[in-house]
Amino acid sequence: LGLLEPTDAEPAALAHRLGISAAMIKPCDADEVVALGRRLIERKRLQERTGIIGEHPGIQEVLIKIEQLAHVSSTVLIEGESGTGKELVARAIHDLSPRRGKAFIAVACAALPETLLESELFGHEKGAFTGAAERRLGRFELADGGTIFLDEVGEMPASVQVKLLRVLEQREFYRVGGVAPIRVDVRVVTATNRSLKALVDAGEFRQDLFYRLNVLSIYLPPLRERRSDVPILVRRFIHEFSRQHDRPFRGIAADALQILVDAPWPGNVRQLRNLVES
DSSP states (O other), X not given: OEEEOTTOSSHHHHHHHTTOSOEEESSOOHHHXXXXXXXXXXXXXXXXXXXXXXXXXXXXHHHHHHHHHTTSOOXXXXXXXXXXXXXXXXXXXXXXXXXXXXXXXXXXXXXXXXXXXXXXXXXXXXXXXXXXXXXBOOHHHHTTTSEEEEETGGGOOHHHHHHHHHHHHHSEEOOBTOOSOEEOOOEEEEEESSOHXXXXXXXXXXXXHHHHHTTEEEEOOOGGGOGGGHHHHHHHHHHHHHHHHTOOOOOOOHHHHHHHHHSOOTTHHHHHXXXXXX
């Protein structure tokens, strides 16, 4: 936290150059300074708790939104490229919510074929299809009272989209092969690395489902848009992996760090983390 003179040009840019998280122009009210300092400390604790690290304004905005959205039950859509940390955001929303004592269940929608995805989400009755030797509870039932995270929801087949829409609107569904409705109290958080709006325009995603998912939204910027965070992330990962593998790290040269800052990082933070461990 920095206190700048009224004559300082471009105070926001100056604060960024000085490595100051926030700045106020003098003269300042003492209570406002204390309140801002308290918010910065709480934000730092939130970063440590969630693992969402960075000083870039885009990441700070994400942290603010997590704090704001965690305490309501509305559906959240997280948008961002692969490797930006969408599941970290989903877990942070759950961990800060009143549902934190209940289950957090993640489902990778793109990893399962259509028939298996429907059974995975909604469960099935014994004999519902070949190989269904017993009743199985789906992820929505297992997440009752908690949070379900649907990753890469844009890859969900049309038939499953219809069932998901019913869950969001009616809070109930049928197991595959079932005849009795199952009611659940689940908060739904979804993520996509593709624009759902573009998929709607292309006829690949239901418009009514898009509106139900996009009640609250968070955008995670790619690493190339927040290069100033690369040194912070590198130091964090070095510390983490040095302890994890019990291997000392002698340091990184300034020119080597600059190479990392300038790299395009198509795999985003996940790629950087894997490189540091390597």
